[in-house]
Amino acid sequence: MKVAIVGGTGYGSIELIRLLQMHPHVEVSAVVSHSQSDSALADIYPHVTGVLNYTLESMDIAKLKESIDLVFFATPSGISMKYAPEFIENGVKCIDLSGDFRLKNLDEYEQWYKGLPAPKAFVESAVYGLSEFYENQIKSASLIANPGCYPTATLLALLPILKRGIIDPNTIVIDGKTGASGAGRGLSLSTHYTELNDNVRAYKIGEHQHTPEMEQTIYAETNQLTKVTFSTHLLPMTRGIMCTIYAALEEPLSTADVLQQYRGFYQNKPFVRVRSEGNLPTTKEVYGSNFCDIGVHVDDRTGRVTIVSVIDNLVKGASGQAIQNMNIMNGWNQTTGLMQLPVYP
Structure with missing residues (x-):
């Protein structure tokens, strides 16, 4: 299958290219x-020299719609909405890694x-x-709104116990931490080395624009209007997201009880790994992979549960999940081209 990637100089794009090189069904x-049209990819990313020989192209929908089957948009918000509709109308499927098609409430999009x-x-x-929740809908979709990185880590951690009424949705607090690649390749004061190094910045x-995305999905899955604290x-690291999530239990449960709920929910989901009791995940343990690792601790004293969820923001939080969705759309095994071990140490 032939695909195009729009947004060729960003981190999401180069990660798509890296992962798709190992995919047996995709060119x-x-x-x-x-x-950067007419530039060699190797001039922008020298690490691909001698391996990949792409020359970046300008957008030519008339040409592309005749020669490709699917487009990945690894672009900032506001771009894919201009081009994706014409591709879809011409039978070319689209997977959008930006936020353009995530929020069903158009007023919320304008606001956030x-x-x-x-x-x-x-x-x-x-x-x-x-991917883990909407597989059936993804199978027949022409346009995929790929989730944001924070919502991926958060929703995979929350939805299994929210759907079963284990926690009070009005007590949810999400403490998110990310590496600098989440801000993209563009320069800014907050990602300047001397501002980022030896520093943690709220x-x-x-x-944050991912807040309504999480609340929208929680409502879709539980029929409860919830306002989360996010x-x-x-952090001074390149990749990774850790979401530490706190909520009050609706009834007394042990850590083992809650972990059993997660294991049952994700037993046939290859990219979600639930840790054993007392074993909490770190970002390094999913680095460069499409895994989401989840650990849980119940505090009997306070009646609250703490959930720790980690992903690589560029893979499971973006390009890897996009490829997982492409696999589902085409009836391929979800893990095709994505079962690399995390890079460690």
Whole structure:
């Protein structure tokens, strides 16, 4: 199958290219970059020299729609909404790694993303690509709204016990931490080396654009309107997300009881790994992989549960989950091209 990647100079794009090189059913036929068209990929990312010989192309929908089967949009928000509809209308499937098609409420998109939303018909038809939960819908989708990195880590941790009424949804607190690659390759003061190194920074408190995405999905799965407390922090590391999540239990349960719920829920989901009691995951243990590792601790004294969820923000939080969704769309095994061991140490 022939695919194109739009947004060729970003971290999401180069991660898609890395992973798709190991996919037995896919050929990357075009890498599109408006800002760097006609440049060699190896000039922008020298680590691919001698391995990949792509020349970045400008966007030519007329050409691409005749030669490819699927487009990945690894672009900032506001880009895919301009191009994806024409591809879809011409029978080319699209997987969007940005937030353009995630929020069903268009007013919320304007509020949180500070821009005009995508056409309503395409937002409504887009399938939210949380692979472990929406496999049946993904199978028949033409447009996938790939989840954000924080929502992936958070929702995989919360939904199994929310759906079973184990925790009080109104007590959820999400403490998120991410590496600098989550901010993209562009320069900013907060990702400047001297600002980032030996430092931890809280950011977007109360205004992170992933907040409504999480609340929307919780409502879709539980039929409960929930407002979560979501705080994010930037750490001096390249990759990784850790979400430490706190909530009050609805009834007295042990750590073993809660872990049993997770194991039952994810027993046939190859990319979610539930840790044993007393074993909490770290970001290094999923580095470069499509795994989400989850650990749990119940505090009998406070009646609260703490859930620790870790992913690689560029893989399970973006490009890896996009490929997982592509596999589902095509009837291939979900793990095809994605079962690499994490890079360790």
